Amino acid sequence: MLNTLNVVRLLPELILLVTALVVIFVDLYARRRTALWLLPGVSIAGLVLAFVAAFAQWGAQEVVAGTLAADSFAFYFKLVAAVTVVLVILASVRYMRERTRFLGEFYAFLLVATLAVFVAVSATDLITVYLGLETLSIVSYVLTGFLRDDKRSNEAAIKYFLYGAVASAIMLYGFSLLYGLTGTTDLAEIARRLQAGDVLANLEWVAWPAVILAAVGFAFKASLVPFHQWAPDAYEGAPTPVTMFLSTVSKATGFAVMARVFLTAMPSLGEYWMALLYGLAILTMTVGNLIALRQTSVKRMLAYSSIAHAGFILMGLVAVTAPAGGHPFNGLDGVLMYVVAYAFTNAGAFAVVAAVEDGTGDATLDNFAGLIARAPFLAAAMLIFLLSLAGVPPLAGFAAKLFVFAPVVRQEYYALAVVALVNAVVAAGYYLKVVKQMFFVEVPERPAFAVARGMRWALWLMIIGVFGVGIFMNWFAFMSVRSAAGMLGL
Amino acid sequence: MVPLSWYLAVAAVLFVLGLFGVLSRRNAVAILMGVELMLNAVNINLLAFWRYTQPENVAGLVFAVIVLTVAAAEAAVGLALFIALYRLRESVNVDEIQLLKG
Numbered sequence: 146m147l148n149t150l151n152v153v154r155l156l157p158e159l160i161l162l163v164t165a166l167v168v169i170f171v172d173l174y175a176r177r178r179t180a181l182w183l184l185p186g187v188s189i190a191g192l193v194l195a196f197v198a199a200f201a202q203w204g205a206q207e208v209v210a211g212t213l214a215a216d217s218f219a220f221y222f223k224l225v226a227a228v229t230v231v232l233v234i235l236a237s238v239r240y241m242r243e244r245t246r247f248l249g250e251f252y253a254f255l256l257v258a259t260l261a262v263f264v265a266v267s268a269t270d271l272i273t274v275y276l277g278l279e280t281l282s283i284v285s286y287v288l289t290g291f292l293r294d295d296k297r298s299n300e301a302a303i304k305y306f307l308y309g310a311v312a313s314a315i316m317l318y319g320f321s322l323l324y325g326l327t328g329t330t331d332l333a334e335i336a337r338r339l340q341a342g343d344v345l346a347n348l349e350w351v352a353w354p355a356v357i358l359a360a361v362g363f364a365f366k367a368s369l370v371p372f373h374q375w376a377p378d379a380y381e382g383a384p385t386p387v388t389m390f391l392s393t394v395s396k397a398t399g400f401a402v403m404a405r406v407f408l409t410a411m412p413s414l415g416e417y418w419m420a421l422l423y424g425l426a427i428l429t430m431t432v433g434n435l436i437a438l439r440q441t442s443v444k445r446m447l448a449y450s451s452i453a454h455a456g457f458i459l460m461g462l463v464a465v466t467a468p469a470g471g472h473p474f475n476g477l478d479g480v481l482m483y484v485v486a487y488a489f490t491n492a493g494a495f496a497v498v499a500a501v502e503d504g505t506g507d508a509t510l511d512n513f514a515g516l517i518a519r520a521p522f523l524a525a526a527m528l529i530f531l532l533s534l535a536g537v538p539p540l541a542g543f544a545a546k547l548f549v550f551a552p553v554v555r556q557e558y559y560a561l562a563v564v565a566l567v568n569a570v571v572a573a574g575y576y577l578k579v580v581k582q583m584f585f586v587e588v589p590e591r592p593a594f595a596v597a598r599g600m601r602w603a604l605w606l607m608i609i610g611v612f613g614v615g616i617f618m619n620w621f622a623f624m625s626v627r628s629a630a631g632m633l634g635l
Numbered sequence: 636m637v638p639l640s641w642y643l644a645v646a647a648v649l650f651v652l653g654l655f656g657v658l659s660r661r662n663a664v665a666i667l668m669g670v671e672l673m674l675n676a677v678n679i680n681l682l683a684f685w686r687y688t689q690p691e692n693v694a695g696l697v698f699a700v701i702v703l704t705v706a707a708a709e710a711a712v713g714l715a716l717f718i719a720l721y722r723l724r725e726s727v728n729v730d731e732i733q734l735l736k737g
Contacts, residue, residue: 271698272694272697272698272701275698275701275702275705276701276705279705279709280705282709283705283708283709283712286712286713286716287712290716290719293719294723296723296724296734297734297735299716299719299720299723300720300732300734300735301735302716303663303716303717303720303729303732304732304735306712306713306716307657307663307666307667307729310667310670310709310713311654311657311670311673313709314653314670314673314674314677315654315673317674317677317702318650318673318676318677318680320677320698321677321680321681321684321698322680324681324684324694324695324698325643325680325681325683325684325688328684328688328689328692329692329694330694330695330698345688377735378735378736381735382734382735
């Protein structure tokens with residue numbers, strides 16, 4: 146339906162694309178000293194413009210070119226992604242400068258990854274869903290292995306790539322079955338035909354395998370157990386700013402796509418995928434937390450913790466009430482709350498890890514000892530992020546947990562709620578281990594170190610974000626309820 | 636004419652063969668070849684469904700072309716990573732890359 150093409154709706158995507166190209170040209174022509182501040186500057190300007198372009202269209206409800214939804218659900222994720230990538234860029238200025246010469250490519254890839262996120266979260270067609278997710282994956286492989294002379298970075302990228310390629314092939318097989326079954330790739334049309342039983346004769350039984358196969362692809366992106374094995378390695382080996390990106394934006398995209406595909410294309414198969422996600426949620430949070438308990442590297446511990454958090458986010462999707470209307474505690478708004486709270490909190494925790502790596506060379510638990518004496522600001526920031534991860538009010542993590550627990554309890558999934566509660570307590574255990582290390586273990590002979598300026602700004606912004614989401618919970622809840630209800634085709 | 640189910644059966648066999656290759660091979664390039672087999676199975680599926688159920692609507696055809704294109708991009712990035720791996724370690728055996736674990 147090309148006659149419905151409204152270019153204004155694609156403005157955020159176009160801005161990102163142009164900015165990525167500009168960044169590459171700046172890198173070609175600017176002198177090294179100028180490039181050092183100009184590259185991140187241009188990238189951030191592009192992201193801010195894209196943010197404004199997306200924010201200005203808030204409230205639009207239409208499908209562009211028959212394949213991309215311009216609805217408030219998509220805009221919500223776009224805004225979160227744009228803000229988070231700005232923070233990632235601020236945090237990576239010094240980190241990447243000291244590790245690679247190819248700065249232009251790095252920022253351009255980050256922008257293209259954001260573009261892929263924008264496409265994926267608004268895709269309303271199996272083809273665009275695949276295109277968005279796959280573009281994001283391919284760019285993420287490159288970003289993960291960006292330090293190509295570093296064995297760990299390369300190993301992380303190889304593992305991520307091999308898992309990712311297989312997961313996307315499996316997901317595609319599911320998509321092909323879904324296409325064959327219904328004869329269309331449009332999500333809303335698939336839902337209509339499944340509902341009406343207007344499917345290929347003698348092939349009705351492939352619906353269930355198709356759901357499982359498609360879920361594998363989404364579960365891989367969102368790093369749900371048992372498709373999580375790549376995550377700890379990729380998160381640990383990747384340059385830490387890239388880890389910030391993977392663990393927040395990339396993961397959120399997995400959830401956004403999962404929510405849109407399951408809710409708009411397969412509402413009639415709800416009992417299948419809800420049961421599947423119920424099991425995955427319990428498995429994910431438990432396995433993630435148990436393995437996190439025995440980690441000695443803070444970076445790797447946070448990697449497992451972010452797997453566990455994926456389980457919490459999934460709780461919201463399990464408890465989606467049909468129809469996910471415009472009232473609070475509908476499950477989907479919990480997913481949205483969690484995503485924004487988690488973006489600030491987890492990106493913040495990984496940013497502190499990046500700063501400690503910069504100052505001390507490594508992110509082992511041992512290197513966090515006595516951090517309060519050596520870099521008080523970092524220690525204080527880390528304390529805030531860890532408390533938020535543990536879900537302490539009035540921080541963002543508490544608001545997020547509230548909005549995923551409430552719908553689960555309301556749907557009377559008590560088993561899930563109890564497992565999640567136990568997991569939240571277990572998680573607090575290993576977060577406090579880091580706090581103890583930072584504040585109560587004294588190591589007199591270690592020198593103090595400074596924090597880079599961009600990193601300090603990023604940390605301040607994230608601290609403000611963590612308090613903001615927690616304190617102005619009502620406003621964020623209002624936005625997420627609106628966005629959840631605004632998903633087209635619900 | 637060959638019935639649709641035969642194509643689907645071939646695709647399913649190809650998919651499982653590819654998956655077996657992925658799980659059993661130790662050489663990164665061979666694993667990538669397994670993935671390509673899986674993607675080919677997907678394309679056979681898509682084209683068979685397209686041809687037999689609705690040749691007048693190009694969605695299936697377009698999907699197959701896009702899968703081909705993206706698979707090429709993916710292979711390019713993958714092989715580049717393997718070359719970097721080989722330069723670092725003189726081997727592309729996935730059993731030997733185990734710096735990151737725990």
